[in-house]
Amino acid sequence: MYAVRRWVVRHSRSFEFIYNVFEPVIARLDPLWRGVGYSRVERPVAAVERAVKGLLFDCQMCGQCALSSTGMSCPMNCPKNLRNGPCGGVRANGHCEVKPEMKCVWADAWAGSQQMKGGSKIHIVQKPVDFRLRDTSSWLRVVRRIAEERQARKEAQK
């Protein structure tokens, strides 16, 4: 919902904090996800992720979440799906060129990032979207990566 997602961006710092607590918790649950099987938990987790992030961010389930790099403003709500900043068409009042009634997603992203500790991540160039990952869980992907990195570090120490 538009009003909710605007509210979230205004409180981007809090949501950054919440996510930074949440991420290690679900990452610790890696043995559980692995036990049940990542492919088997994919659908229920994706459903939860869609519900939660859909409500808060109008998440479009691109499957490669960039929210922590975009001031908690989802770039997939940009009508041009820009992943790297605003286009040149932003109106004088900060609204979207394509949808004049909507505030520019990237104007919001800039404001949101300014309040966040990791706000400077907005300056990093994002890769283009991998459309194969659509409708899959971004959380599980991150968790799996963290677990694999931890595993790799352990192996390296041995």
Added chain:
Amino acid sequence: MKFEDEPVPGYSLPILPGHVSPGRLERVLRAGKFAVTSEIDPPDSADPDEVFKRAAIFDGYVDAINATDGSGANCHMSSVGVCSLLTRRGYAMVMQIACRDRNRIAIQGEILGGAAMGVCNIMCLTGDGVQAGDHPQAKPVFDLDSMSLLEIARAMRDEARFQSGRKLASPPRVFLGAAENPFAPPFEWRAYRLAKKVAAGAQFIQTQYCFDVPRLKTFMAQVRDLGLLEGPDRIFILPGVGPLASAKSASWIRDNVPGVHIPDSVIKRLAGAEKQKEEGKKLCIDLIQEIREIEGVSGVHVMAYRQETTVAEIIQTSGVLEGRVPWYPGRDTPSEQQRIQA
């Protein structure tokens, strides 16, 4: 500016050390000359002569010509088509590629095709939304954005590979451009966004129409402070300018063309003039002269949509070429009279 190794039209110049392309635009910019570029209005026609005619009006006044890619989301002859025709005559082209109409498979093919046809400059754009054009019912593609397009084009050139990693037998030798709009919010981010484009591979920038010189000055100061105008990966900035036909058309552009910011003072100046069209040209010349004085500016990009015939006069009167005659077909061929004298 005449190069000793001036080739037969249609053939590329040799690539100089520290250069990435065999093009004239890169040479002029790296030589520190004030560059002038303009934009051809691509015809709604399949007649090649129409393209040659529209290019010839810039002869002797511009260092490169942009071929737009469905500008304003309106349908015209394709940029690769216009470029193919004009590079055959030796023109230096800036081929614009917008992400609106094609996915990454088509775009990467276009880069190779353009480069093979002698295009030395590629301008990576996101593109206007389809709602702005004559086919608002079309599907907007936007598989890439201008930033990821820059990265892909740079990897094709420098690493000789597609985004997929598959190797290219011969990479495209292209000078990479991008757009920036210092006149649209969020203002404080615009210079950082430029830095991001430089990081993604941009080497020259053509901006949206500038009618607000103080804003441009602030932007340029930020760009200088970020160190973007120094070193081998420096960026060359060509602010966009153009003549306004009348106060009425200026108001219309302000309200209907995405991203164009025209201050009230400009509209007032036009409205108060007896001959508005003349005043529009004068205003454009004044802007060029003011912009040229800004530290770090490398040239201007003159966009005279539907007034292309005024470009020569504007450049001539502004005096920015300082007597330099940019190459055009026939420039170095002696005329009949010179031949008789010789």
